[in-house]
Amino acid sequence: MSPFDETPVTSSDKTFIGLRADIVEGHIPPGSKLSETELSTKWGVSRAVVREAINRLETVSLVERKPNVGAKVVRLSQQGLVQLYQVREALEGMAARLAAAHMSDEEVEDLNALLASHFEEVRGSASYYQEAGDVDFHYRIVLGSHNQALISMLTNNIYHLVRMYRVQLGMAGPRVSTAFSEHQQIVQAISNRDGELAELLMRRHILYSKNNIETKLNTATG
Structure with a gap:
């Protein structure tokens, strides 16, 4: 299943x-x-x-x-977060680069439509929470890589642990608008079929997200 x-x-x-x-x-x-x-x-x-x-x-x-x-x-820890997000940054960066090359025009249109629907949610909101599966921005890009080995590593091994950190310590406050803006830039790079830029932007986005969660985690356990 x-x-x-x-x-x-x-x-x-x-x-x-x-x-x-x-x-x-x-x-x-x-x-x-x-x-x-x-x-x-x-x-x-x-x-x-x-x-x-x-x-x-x-x-x-x-x-x-x-x-x-x-x-x-499992416990949510700083060490666990850092190690998890190091792997996530590398793999999802690769997924974004491959998505720019391999997503069909229809898949790119659907990704843009998904982001447009998120805009209504984010505007004036204090949080940016995404459900699992197809409505998850990151999941769509992972599938868009069309690389089954990569999809398996990201969806079968670490996806729900990543969601655990995101849901319990995720995006709220000022991070909401900046994270959404980063999503827009990633989608634009994919739409332009610029894989190198898409990978760079995705890696930077995940790094910023890690820093945001790490701050909250330190506050919660400090």
């Missing part, structure tokens, strides 16, 4: 998707221990189903296991 297919097929899918959303959105706080017994009661499924869901959450970097402790939700 695609990490963006939100239609659960089995009870395991339903449990996995539900737990993933609870973790990303902070309903299950970072660092929380995951009890198979409690979760099986909450979701009305067997412990085996919960165990499978937890194993899947571990593969998408939202859960970690430690000896004599068990499964816990």
